[in-house]
Amino acid sequence: MPPEPKRQPALSPDLAESARPNLYVVSDSARGIAPLPARFSARTPPAVWQWAALAALTLALVSGLWLAFGPLTQALYWLCWGVFMLNASLRLAACVVPVVTHTPAPLADADLPVYSVIVALYKEAAIATQLIAALEALDYPRHR
Numbered sequence: 120m121p122p123e124p125k126r127q128p129a130l131s132p133d134l135a136e137s138a139r140p141n142l143y144v145v146s147d148s149a150r151g152i153a154p155l156p157a158r159f160s161a162r163t164p165p166a167v168w169q170w171a172a173l174a175a176l177t178l179a180l181v182s183g184l185w186l187a188f189g190p191l192t193q194a195l196y197w198l199c200w201g202v203f204m205l206n207a208s209l210r211l212a213a214c215v216v217p218v219v220t221h222t223p224a225p226l227a228d229a230d231l232p233v234y235s236v237i238v239a240l241y242k243e244a245a246i247a248t249q250l251i252a253a254l255e256a257l258d259y260p261r262h263r
Contacts, residue, residue, distance in 0.1 A: 228263065231259070231260065233263050234263065238250060238254070
């Protein structure tokens, strides 16, 4: 387990209040999820009630096939048909309904975050001019 990172207090109280949910993100991510209890893992076997439910469902299916093969297969057929038609209807409705797009208001240059673009090139002379042209075509202030 990595050592606990050193926690430093925020510089101003108002900054501390605005960043309160994210103060210890680095610390929590550095420790990872290894110390969590086993109940949060997918490696745990199914519980007793889950085995019982699976056994009851299997028993019901096998006995239904044994005792009433025709009605059970008919019910399964109509169930699958209903699911298929529901899916087809949902897809048709999605095709017919117009798409509503929301365009956010543009931000002022001062409100945009500061980014650094680092491009790693190794023996890429053939595409360097295209890359520089694409980077210069970005719609983003150069000072940000």
